[in-house]
Amino acid sequence: MIRKCSLTKLNDFFAAIAGDKTLYIPASDGAGGAVYKKWDSNTQYLDVLNTVKSPKDFFFPHTEDLMEFKVKGKNIELLDIRQESEDFVVFGVRPCDVKSFDILDRVFLSEPVDSYYASRREHGIIISLACSKPSETCFCTTFDIDPTEPEGDISAWKTDDALYLRANTEKGEALMALVEHLTEECDDAPVVAQKQNVKKILDKLPLAGLKLDVFGKGKTEELFDDPAWDTLSEACLGCGTCTFVCPTCQCYDIKDFDTGNGVIRYRCWDSCMFSEFTKMAHGNPRLTQKERFRQRFMHKLVYYPDNNDGLFSCVGCGRCLAKCPVSMNIAKVMKKLGGEK
Secondary structure (H helix, E strand, O other), X not given: OOEEEEHHHHHHHHHHHHOOOEEEEEEXXXXXXXXXXXXXXXXXXXXXXXXXXOXXXXXXXXXXXXXXXXXXXXXXXXXXXXXXOOOEXXXXXXXXXXXXXXXXXXXXXXXXXXXXHHHHHHHEEEEEEOOOOOOXXXXXXXXXXXOOOOXXXXXXXXXXXXXXXXXXXXXXXXXXXXXXXXXXXXXXXXXXXXXXXXHHHHHHOOOOOXXXXXXXXXXXXXXXXXXXXXXXXXXXXXXXXXXXXXXXXXXXEEEEXXXXXXXXXXXXXXXXXXXXXXXXXXXXXXXXXXXXXXXXXXXXXXXXXXXXXXOOOOOOOOHHHHHOOOOOXXXXXXXXXXXXX
């Protein structure tokens, strides 16, 4: 069942949710982009295709304290310093980013379960928003993602005058009850019309024909020594920008910080593109930028599918295409290894 909320009531819609749970919406970052911000009456919703950083930060934060140690002589006291996650709602998550949660879940919710991540997933509620104006950097359809049919606890479609909503889970149904007085039941004709228009746009995008034929399970031996890696990796700066804007990258490092009154152990995002990534006492297993470059793309296109029933670790959001300072990205890798000139 689809319900309709007039855009004239959008702030009332946000207020109704925020009155019960913490709400985050896309808002201006002050530099021409968008980030998720906690909603209050002064927060202006920014209708953009993608936020600069993905919403993965809500479940797998950039930095996160794990535990604390108190040391007295030879005695060590271990303290669990985590706080119980509060219920929160993230509005406006695009279909590609919603799919990224499935990819992250297979990493962090597999045994042994990452309890920090699991707690946030349990308390988080996702209102996804269908795409109405895909960008030239979008290629989610390559990975069988339909940008007109978003998943999540609640699916939403935004037209010129209304927000159309459909609950998909128990969490979603409970949240819809909070805003029922602001919505009305309606037919899906405007949603169907928007889907048809968007699919016409998708067919004309530059990356609409991007293929996965040469990638996937069992392709390690075939692709690992391809000479194309030499030329592809030459321009890479190893800056890690692609990994930090990526919604599916899950690498992290764990460090200890001496506070002067104990030690806090924390984790922070890491990048396989960095020269010190996985560096151990004996050194680094990948000494060249070519090896590090290859690792990133082989993981997304071959290694991850090998271990996850053929699911690729890319959702075609296009952030790496937009942000790479030398315009080297996964689409170019796929074209080159796929034999495209």
